[in-house]
Amino acid sequence: MQLHILAVGTRMPDWVETAWRDYAKRMPADCSLHLREIKPEPRTQGKTVAQMMDAEAARIRAALPTGAFPVILDERGQDLTTMALADRLQEWRELGQDVALIIGGPDGLAPSLKAEARLRIRLSSLTLPHPMVRVLLAEQLYRAWAILHNHPYHRA
Numbered sequence: 001m002q003l004h005i006l007a008v009g010t011r012m013p014d015w016v017e018t019a020w021r022d023y024a025k026r027m028p029a030d031c032s033l034h035l036r037e038i039k040p041e042p043r044t045q046g047k048t049v050a051q052m053m054d055a056e057a058a059r060i061r062a063a064l065p066t067g068a069f070p071v072i073l074d075e076r077g078q079d080l081t082t083m084a085l086a087d088r089l090q091e092w093r094e095l096g097q098d099v100a101l102i103i104g105g106p107d108g109l110a111p112s113l114k115a116e117a118r119l120r121i122r123l124s125s126l127t128l129p130h131p132m133v134r135v136l137l138a139e140q141l142y143r144a145w146a147i148l149h150n151h152p153y154h155r156a
Contacts (some may be wrong), residue, residue: 001030001031001092001093001095001096001097001098001099002031002032002033002034002065002098002099003027003031003032003033003034003098003099003101003141004034004035004036004064004065004068004098004099004100004101005033005034005035005036005100005101005103005134005137005138006036006038006060006063006064006100006101006102006103007035007036007037007038007102007103007130007133007134008037008038008039008040008056008059008060008103008104008105008130009037009038009040009103009105009130009131010037010039010040012131012134013131016131016132016134016135019135019138019139020035020134020135020138023135023138023139023141023142024138026142027141027142027145028145031089031093031145033138033141033142035134036063038056038059038060038063038105039059040056040105040106041053041055041056041105043106049107050110052105052107053104053105053107053108053109053110053113054110054112056104056105056109056110057109057110057112057113060102060109060113061113064100065098065100067097067098068097068098068099068100069092069095069097069098069099069100069118069119070100070102070116070117070118070119071099071100071101071102071117071118071119071120071121072102072104072109072113072114072117072119072120072121073101073102073103073104073120073121073122073123073133073137074104074108074109074114074120074121074122075108075122075125075127076120076122077119077120077121077122078119078120078121078122079121079122079125080121080122082140082143082144082147083147085121085140085141085143085144086143086144086145086147086148088119088121088144089141089144089145089148090148101137102117103130103133103134103137105130106130123136123137123140124136
């Protein structure tokens with residue numbers, strides 16, 4: 001199984017790239033973590049928010065790996081504990097298909113894309129900066145893997 005993070009936004013600060021690579025390289029080959037950056041729609045062309053989100057949604061759909069289980073990160077999504085995320089990771093592995101976790105842009109995700117998701121989760125009740133979401137998600141996926149394999153990274 002591969003975990004694909006599709007994130008709207010490019011040109012992240014160095015600390016984001018460093019942290020992302022650190023967690024991605026910790027993941028084993030049978031549960032590898034991959035990032036696909038999605039170009040955000042320019043915010044200066046006079047388009048409505050809905051038009052910008054629709055354009056980004058089209059780019060996300062084009063980048064989705066075929067047959068991947070789509071999971072949307074959304075502020076109104078299901079609130080998971082780390083242990084519950086580990087349970088989800090185990091369920092995804094048992095499905096035997098890749099998972100695509102989708103992070104929206106500055107305005108969020110188009111309603112049509114949200115409706116297509118098989119699951120909607122949230123990382124926090126707090127508003128988080130998009131670069132930090134990538135790092136936090138990568139860390140939590142690694143922690144979930146560590147829990148499933150009794151790795152000492154997670155201390156309950």
